Amino acid sequence: MELTKPGLDILQPAWKDVVPEGVDAIFTCRDGGVSSGAYGNADGIMGLNVAPHTGDFGACVNMNRNIVSQLVPGDPVWLKQVHGTTIVNADIVEGEPEADASVSTKPGVVCTVMTADCLPVLLTNLEGTVVAAVHAGWKSLGDGIIQKTIRVMRERAQDSTGFIAWLAPRIGPEAFEVGSEVLDAMLVHLPNAKEAFTLGEGDRLMADLAMLARMALAQEGVKDEQIVDCGLSTYAHPRRFYSYRRDGENSGRHAAMIWIKPAE
Numbered sequence: 001m002e003l004t005k006p007g008l009d010i011l012q013p014a015w016k017d018v019v020p021e022g023v024d025a026i027f028t029c030r031d032g033g034v035s036s037g038a039y040g041n042a043d044g045i046m047g048l049n050v051a052p053h054t055g056d057f058g059a060c061v062n063m064n065r066n067i068v069s070q071l072v073p074g075d076p077v078w079l080k081q082v083h084g085t086t087i088v089n090a091d092i093v094e095g096e097p098e099a100d101a102s103v104s105t106k107p108g109v110v111c112t113v114m115t116a117d118c119l120p121v122l123l124t125n126l127e128g129t130v131v132a133a134v135h136a137g138w139k140s141l142g143d144g145i146i147q148k149t150i151r152v153m154r155e156r157a158q159d160s161t162g163f164i165a166w167l168a169p170r171i172g173p174e175a176f177e178v179g180s181e182v183l184d185a186m187l188v189h190l191p192n193a194k195e196a197f198t199l200g201e202g203d204r205l206m207a208d209l210a211m212l213a214r215m216a217l218a219q220e221g222v223k224d225e226q227i228v229d230c231g232l233s234t235y236a237h238p239r240r241f242y243s244y245r246r247d248g249e250n251s252g253r254h255a256a257m258i259w260i261k262p263a264e
Contacts, residue, residue, distance in 0.1 A: 007046055008032030009240060010071065013122070013166040015228040020128025022107075025258040026071060027120065027168045027230075029240050033064040038250035042239040049242070049252030050078075051114050056252065068255055073262050076112040076255065077102050083139040087132075087152050100135040101149045105156050108262035112255055116244040117171035117234050119209040120256030121146060123153065124164050126226075130157035131258045136213055138178065142185035146216035164226045165217055168256045171245055172233030173198070173208035182207055190215045 009029035013019070031041045033048030039056040040047035050068055052061045069075055077090040080098045090102040090111050102111040111133035113120050118137035124130070130153045134146055154160050177200050186193035196211035210229055217227055234241035234254075242252040 013228055015166055018164050018226060019124060022128040022261050023124045023131055024261055025122050025166060028068055028255045030242055033067055035060045035064060039252045047252055050255045051253035054252060055250055072110045072257055073108045073259060074110050076110045076257055078112055081135045083137050085140055085143045085145040085148055087149055100140050100145055101132060103132040103152050103156055105130045107260040110257050110259045112257045114253040114255055116242045116251045116253050119170035119213055120168040121213055122166040122256055122258040125153060125157055125160040126162045127159055129159060131260055133256055133258050138182050141212055142188060144189045146213060147220050150220040163222050165222055167210050167213055167229040169230060169232040169234050169241055170209050171235045173206050175235040175245060176207045177204050178207045186212055
């Protein structure tokens, strides 16, 4: 896998001690593409926006996606994300279905989600026989998409004895101001959700997406030592990350990608 394109900024999970050798993953940052202006990097050039629905020039998005596809063993399985809980089988899917997670048991199939401030969760079982990418915005997270995805993974790979999760860059709790309806939504499936909220100004709350994700993962038996959190906030690092909450509707999107390595 070639990750040395000039100007290209890529994150890889720091999970070598726990992840199976046959699984790999990356997260594309803001630098390394051809988009400009709001979709560029912090200097307004060379942006790696991969989302066609943001208002960016289609030709630039297509080129950025081509750049990204060269980093992985196969064409990424892109989704039209709708903040729901639909999960698709990436091994057989066609086009870009409306879904917010995909699962694969086939080597070389690249499960992919796009995010700016929402939380991307990349998952594998301990055996490295099934992987998944989850777009965990607050609506999907509150509706149980993480738990649902792990249950689908268990069905697809019945040899699974446990799971590993990587929590990729997302908006941090110091910047994610929400209303009480978000807490109410989380309490439906996460009885201890209130622990992930602190008081903001007035009646507003500050939400910790990563803590909520940990609660959801724990419900499916994922141990805390099997959760690897990059700890990075998209909102707090404008030179490296896009952020919808910080930059508005013209924010670009990153790609969070995971796959089972094909045989040499």
